[in-house]
Amino acid sequence: MRLLAFARPYRLLFVLGLVATLISSGLNLVFPALFGRLIDASFLRVGSQDTGPLDRTVLGLLGIFALSACFGAAQAYLLARVGAGVVADLRRALFGHLLTLSPRFFGDHKTGDLTSRLTSDVGTVQTVTSTALAQLAAQSVSLIGAVVLLILTSARLSLLTLAIIPLVIGTAIVIGRRIRRVSREVQDAVAGANASAEEAISGVRVVQSFTAEAQERGRYGQGVTRSFLAALRRAQLQALMSGTMSFLAFGSLALVLWYGGRQVMSGALTPGALVTFLFYAAQVAGTVAALTGVFNQFQEALGASGRIFELLDERSDLPQPATPAPLGRAEGRVAFRAVDFRYGGQPVLRGVNLDVPAGQVVALVGPSGAGKSTLVNLIPRFWDVTAGTLSIDGRDVRDYALADLRAQTGLVPQETLLFSGTVAENILYGRPDASAAEVEAAAQAANAHGFITALPEGYGTVVGERGVKLSGGQRQRVAIARAILKDPRILILDEATSALDNESEVLVQAALDRLMVGRTTFVIAHRLSTIRNAHRILVMDGGQIVADGTHEALLAAGGLYRDLYELQFRETESAPTPA
Known part of the structure; x- marks a missing residue:
């Protein structure tokens, strides 16, 4: 039902397509009656030289076929246009919504799974909203019209034909539910395989450097096998439904032919009337079989759309303020007040207090896992503090619109x-x-x-x-x-030169020095030159700021900073320059 909301902008096209469907299907219902007349006009007039009724009937058939083809083409295009538009809007809405979610969400979900929902799952929905939607409309009209005309042609034969409908509906409901469940399993398995492929491809150098190609092939192969087995179960259920429906539909035709033949032999029906009835009965049988296929497609789409709307229902854990505070060109003052931060239940930052005036360059050092990156990532609200407050220019960052806040940070x-x-x-x-x-x-x-x-x-x-x-x-x-x-007014440099060679480092560091002028800058330090140029250095350990001062003052005070300096920075200074 939620998909209908995406079809609202295309309701005019949908109505036109529905009208074309009604006309095309209605014309197809006239064909059996004319064909019955053709039989009576020829077989019951053996030896007659008057071919006028036969000629007029054939011309009528050709005209109906031509009109039906034209309206059928219009119906196919219009409803396909609606389906394509719905899917395009759905893709845009899904991707746009994903971009609003926080880094925490993306940390909890594999990229391959998300891209699978954006491509494979939406593609499954597209099949239904274009082809299946047209089929559903056309076959529904044909079924209703054929049933009405069956009853008008022969009430007794109609009862025999329509007796299978409860069996058809029951079979569709029972097997359809299982198809829907297995279709969801197929989509999940495909998403898992895509996630494995995405990781291996994006990290192909690591894979090849560890000669782990066989391992990755096996991991991806397991995902493909799971999706294959699930698809096989779905195919078995679809085959069971299709076979059951086919037997019920055409078995009823055999009974109709048997009983109708007896009616013709007794003179209760003309051969043309029996042929007309058989055509209508065949239409009912063919329509039921087609609707079975459409029902299968809808069950697949329900599984896929469930995964899509599951994402659309996700809400960011970074709520936007109802009335955002204005933030034009920020000064760049940053203050942490008793800030705690937990991730996955584990404490990462504890009791952080910090005041940074506008334009100051602050370096952060400390062992791995000390909380340096977490601290600076709180500033543009990639995460929210668990306790305490973080303010920019004297106002809590949660009072600003995210777009305004992040426009001031680089x-x-x-x-x-x-x-x-x-x-x-x-x-x-x-x-x-x-x-x-x-x-x-x-x-x-x-x-x-x-x-x-x-x-x-x-x-x-x-x-x-x-x-x-x-x-x-x-x-x-x-x-x-x-x-x-x-x-930006606030700049975050997260070890921006640590992975560079000496020549590149000199060029990049010179560019960074120009970039930092006049901006409040947080530098997660790796290179000694960046440390010495900072106005102050924060030493972090265990999620806390354990020391704060200049390079010279911290060296003189001893403690963790001196240990880090002797272990890392002195090695950097004394390392020989490559020839």
């Missing part, structure tokens, strides 16, 4: 994600309405203009999926240019 992560468009398109991602001159200025500030102009198509060069055609340093500089163009 993120340059360690693993840069570029989209599979051109270099210019990736830079414009920060501000789509920027001019070409602004894009070039951002690239120059990011030390990226030189290598971009050296590319085959310059700014129009396609970077490949995830920017695979660029080096790590080049991807990072494009990401920095994107952040410069966005011009």
